[in-house]
Amino acid sequence: MQQGATFKTLAEKFAADKTALPSDFVSPTEADEAATSVIEKLHKSGVYQFGVRINKAGDYPAKLRDAKHPVELLYYQGTWELSEMRGLAVVGSRKPSGEGAKRAGRLARELVARGFSVVSGLAAGIDKAAHTAALEAGGRTIAVIGTPLGENYPKENVDLQAHIAKEHLLVSQVPVLRYAVQPFQHKRYYFPERNATMSALTEGTIIVEAGETSGTLTQARAALYQGRKLFILESCFNNPAITWPARFEKEGAIRVRDPEDIWQALRPE
């Protein structure tokens, strides 16, 4: 990704030229050099096995095109087929209440029991609780991360990321070379971008717990825009400190009093 480009400007570029491929915008030499540098960089970070999915090539998930600024290229490690399973995202605060983390775990187990993959963002808090519970329940989990492959945030999830990359599915849209030269404060913008991709990859997003300014709300907006189901746990509605649950409910979000509310709203098998 070139200096100054954003996922939005790139999406606009590709929308204007229906047949374009990422390498069409630079010379073949530049494209080759970039590919070689990416591979070198990933090898240095210990990533020897990875795959790419490019829009218009085979195995690119058509569902990603529902995003407002769909990604043209993404990297992955692990079992790509998990992206073809039915899946729901379980997301929320990085600093949840004890009860919130438990709820995330219960939901993840419920999803596993129904044969759904548990998709989350590998952040601290709710994300970690959801991934971990899915693994403990013997289910499948997908992490859509806000760093390039081979990089971790937060550090506490290093082992979890390595395990998901090996045995499950780790997805990153973050440009490897651009990321390497960006100042730290700019790198955090990849997290909300990946929320939109995570939403597009799934049939719906379940918000367990989130503050008024949480990045999770990016995913809520993306889910509604993309025509995905947005589920909000009843406990969020009872929190006097936040106004977003009622706002999103008016826009079509589904209030979850009981897990059955989720299954009722999804299309049958």
Add this chain to the structure above:
Amino acid sequence: MSFTEVDDLIRVDHNALEAGDNCLFLREYKANAGYEGETNSLIWNLKKKPSERTTKGGWHHKGRAINQVSRELAGALNPEWLDHATLVPIPGSKAVDHPDYDDRMEQICRGIRPNLDVRGLVKQTSSTEASHAAGDGNRASVEELLANYQLDETLTDPAPSGIGIFDDVLTVGRHFRAMHTILSQRFPGVPITGIFIARTIHPNPFEDIDLPDWT
């Protein structure tokens, strides 16, 4: 869906291929992953054996898979190239008189669109074990494949001006290499492109490694 070209980065995964070989593929087939996933399931359905038509379920999936692949190829191939190209399906591992004789690649080519120049220019003289069913040590070498291939001289007129060799899965690339050798000898200078539905990827490169005979 567009083709991906087998470039230098990918060619190392298919070690029978040579530097100048021009090969294209649509999807990625994962080794040792059974029929899990869209592409693997598609390929498994394509490879269903004719002899198991009545003994195993799901035969109808084969016809559906053939149609799907024809459609995907039709959407990806340059129509102007199709106007003049000769489409050569790689012969199946079983000769015509075998109960498992399978002309799926020919059916796929003919399904791309009407009035194409589809020619089974290369025939297999005797049946062999299918590559995907043979153990790694038992896979035929390019030379062995060549010894078993025969050019059908009754089909060589008119001489092709461009050739597409069609196969379902690119693994090591030996069948393509053998086909390329026999066709380029008979039609020197005619451009040849390998067109594959999928290439094989190995999730763990140290498992199921395809070791040469001398190891």
